[in-house]
Amino acid sequence: GAVVSQHPSRVICKSGTSVKIECRSLDFQATTMFWYRQFPKQSLMLMATSNEGSKATYEQGVEKDKFLINHASLTLSTLTVTSAHPEDSSFYICSARDSGNGNEKLFFGSGTQLSVL
Amino acid sequence: QKEVEQNSGPLSVPEGAIASLNCTYSDRGSQSFFWYRQYSGKSPELIMSIYSNGDKEDGRFTAQLNKASQYVSLLIRDSQPSDSATYLCAVNIYGNNRLAFGKGNQVVVIP
Numbered sequence: 001g002a003v004v005s006q007h008p009s010r011v012i013c014k015s016g017t018s019v020k021i022e023c024r025s026l027d028f029q030a031t032t033m034f035w036y037r038q039f040p041k042q043s044l045m046l047m048a049t050s051n052e053g054s055k056a057t058y059e060q061g062v063e064k065d066k067f068l069i070n071h072a073s074l075t076l077s078t079l080t081v082t083s084a085h086p087e088d089s090s091f092y093i094c095s096a097r098d099s100g101n102g103n104e105k106l107f108f109g110s111g112t113q114l115s116v117l
Numbered sequence: 118q119k120e121v122e123q124n125s126g127p128l129s130v131p132e133g134a135i136a137s138l139n140c141t142y143s144d145r146g147s148q149s150f151f152w153y154r155q156y157s158g159k160s161p162e163l164i165m166s167i168y169s170n171g172d173k174e175d176g177r178f179t180a181q182l183n184k185a186s187q188y189v190s191l192l193i194r195d196s197q198p199s200d201s202a203t204y205l206c207a208v209n210i211y212g213n214n215r216l217a218f219g220k221g222n223q224v225v226v227i228p
Contacts, residue, residue, distance in 0.1 A: 043220040093160050111160040
């Protein structure tokens with residue numbers, strides 16, 4: 001089945017630094033990828049839709065200048081948390097849909113646990 | 118009203134019993150519905166998708182959809198300890214696969 005690789009799985013950083021998270025579709029092309037954030041015991045909250053070759057679409061309340069998204073190829077989207085603060089500590093998950101497949105199933109990456117000290 | 122609601126608290130069921138989970142959604146125009154299983158610290162794993170009214174069975178899992186009442190449910194038959202996880206209801210309410218998730222229901226299967 002389709003595989004989405006997300007890296008790193010865990011990162012600890014100091015407040016004020018930037019962190020980049022990568023999301024790759026390994027055996028399919030994904031023109032669209034999605035970035036979610038999940039706080040402990042909470043549901044997944046959609047942050048933004050990453051579109052290959054164009055600007056990302058951000059959900060209401062998500063700062064585009066803080067959460068930079070780049071989708072430069074059909075298999076890679078990156079999320080950069082800029083000037084991270086402790087309140088950004090969360091579980092970040094990407095997902096992708098196989099552009100060449102007519103079904104609507106999304107495939108999720110393994111997630112990145114971000115801890116900002 | 119939240120877009121997708123799962124209001125039940127943690128559900129404890131004995132091994133071999135049926136676990137029943139419910140989910141309601143706000144957008145009457147929604148067409149695609151999913152149940153995901155999430156183990157602690159892991160990303161969600163798709164276990165069922167349903168698009169039409171009625172029941173859909175896959176192994177020990179049965180999804181039920183009622184668009185008129187705007188609810189979707191999940192039944193887990195012959196529950197196993199390995200079924201212990203949080204189950205997330207997801208609805209494609211935005212179109213183009215932008216899913217809205219419920220907060221999840223934790224299921225604990227007691228051996």
